[in-house]
Amino acid sequence: MRLNEHFKNLGESYLFVTIAKKVAAYQKEHPEAKIIRLGIGDVTRPLAPAVIDALHKAVEDQARQETFHGYSPDSDGYPFLREAIAGYYKNFGVELDPSEIFVGDGAKSDLGNMLDLFDRDNTVLIPDPVYPVYVDTNVMDGRPIVYLDATEENGFLPLPDPGRRADLIYLCSPNNPTGAAYNKEQLQAWVDYALEQKAVLLYDAAYEAFITEPGLPHSIFEIPGAKQCAMEFCSLSKTAGFTGMRCGYTVLPRELRFGGVSLGKLWQRRQGCKFNGVSYLTQRGAQAVFTPEGQRQIREAIACYQENARVMMEALDRLGIPYTGGVNSPYLWLKCPEGLGSWDYFDFLLERAQIVGTPGEGFGRNGEGWFRLTAFGDPAQTREAMARLERLGQ
């Protein structure tokens, strides 16, 4: 019996483990210290009341034989939810049939499992810095990876290099970790490149709800030609506080075909074989997110995080610390002070201001010298963290 030897090439996932260890050690030495965590991108506000009501009602459905829901008729989601999501896309002027929307238990699962559809010899193009899952899931399959430099010079929004070969292309906009967001012209360049290369664009739109600048695309399908080359991964985690609920959706348009084969049909076959649908309760909760009441309520939570981001940006501006993100994203991507590596800056902020962030180096080579803070914290704590930073002059 031979193991998948590609696992040997995976780096250990030290990042958040190391952070947790350092924080625990500091807290032990300084039991009185009030540490403020702006590191992990997890939400802190409770679920919207409309979602809570829908969940209680769904639990009651499961308590009675007449309304009990067993296996969902389709591993890709109940029609009520797929239709609600198709309705949401109309906000962006994107027309989708519910059958082009596949409900899953989160963007992370779908991003990873989607790779089952592709040969292991394809060349993968991944921006650096990046959400580490894109890299690790391809390393597990032994696919060759080419990195694309996202740097201060290109505003962390690299554009395609027409001379470079790629089969699978990852884009995340608004970006994790940098918070930078592509405009329509830039995404058009990517769509044109993917069509020319006959490549697939794996577009991660998990943070679209945080876009505030008018005119920026919320969906890759706002771009002409995208339905022929792109799939889009979305999540309710950050949008509606579903990090503990587990629900996302992936869009595979009918036009997305390679050699006559529909990727949507392949994905349906993959999921039908290795997945049995998202919990009925979760799907009912997700449906409530897309009602007018649910939308109003989740916008309130998002506005609260956006206010945190504003508070943080103002403090950074006053301090003269260069950063990206914040405007269209819950993430702020700070430049570390001259000469400090991202782990040095981590230690510095922990020790001198009791603030926990994420060292940019954890997101790839180009993340060195940068640092991620999230706007998902409690508002009072976020203000206190910025006050500490300003007292420090740093």
Place this chain on the structure above:
Amino acid sequence: MRLNEHFKNLGESYLFVTIAKKVAAYQKEHPEAKIIRLGIGDVTRPLAPAVIDALHKAVEDQARQETFHGYSPDSDGYPFLREAIAGYYKNFGVELDPSEIFVGDGAKSDLGNMLDLFDRDNTVLIPDPVYPVYVDTNVMDGRPIVYLDATEENGFLPLPDPGRRADLIYLCSPNNPTGAAYNKEQLQAWVDYALEQKAVLLYDAAYEAFITEPGLPHSIFEIPGAKQCAMEFCSLSKTAGFTGMRCGYTVLPRELRFGGVSLGKLWQRRQGCKFNGVSYLTQRGAQAVFTPEGQRQIREAIACYQENARVMMEALDRLGIPYTGGVNSPYLWLKCPEGLGSWDYFDFLLERAQIVGTPGEGFGRNGEGWFRLTAFGDPAQTREAMARLERLGQ
């Protein structure tokens, strides 16, 4: 861009689609017909009151900032649930550390995704007839499959052939579709064979809660040596009516190592990359299943299904129809009348008795000439179905 070409080798999953079409066509022609569905293995009884209470409470947790649960600290399950499951295993005399138990969203997902750990050149041994997922998930990876005949002659409980090479071995006991269950001596032969072959046993115990005969093993880990060669897949779907809730657990003992590599560690790495844990609500509901109250309540539901099975077995005995299963399983595996193929018998029962079952041919070559009925139906409907069968003399 090249697709995973192995998808071309997948048979279309016609089975339940074809059944649904035939039933719909019959109902359209006979709108007055009262069709009784004993085909798909889905439960019909609502969730246990203890589970319902736990779910409502968990929903309330998600409604308040102080008790809100976001990302679970570990994609492999909350300690409260892993500890509860370890406690359950003590019923079988099996000692497990909670860290050896991995909570997932169902046995189907875990069975499929587990294959990420293994090289694609391994030889897979799969009994026939069988749960089609074992076959399809390996076909998707292009792994060579050797089938093992489960027939009336061997009581649908094939034993290892020491001369046959295997790397990955699938066993399901009590079996889907045949309902046959291995005893300890038979499982010992499989464990000895796996150890001798240095193979991995993928043991599907999804139906263990339906075992009634004393002395039959509920877990492969009751067998000496199993911790060195086996992993066990379990599910709350049939045990606690969780088909729509999505929760299962997979046991990878610490001793399960190949070339010094712990399969549990590899699985943890796989899940950490491509999965973000089971919904907090579901895990709280699952925890309630393992309380004394929850156990008493789920045993009542199982007893109801077992009573259905008893009614069915008595009818088949009176009719002189040969079958296996029913005693230790919610499935009954009937021999079709002489000369009738399993699809012929399907049509016969639908047209003459308005009973829907599952043609054995859908489970593999050796399923031809056999037919599966499930005991998961409503008790009154199950009795009515058997009365129709007896009136038919068939």
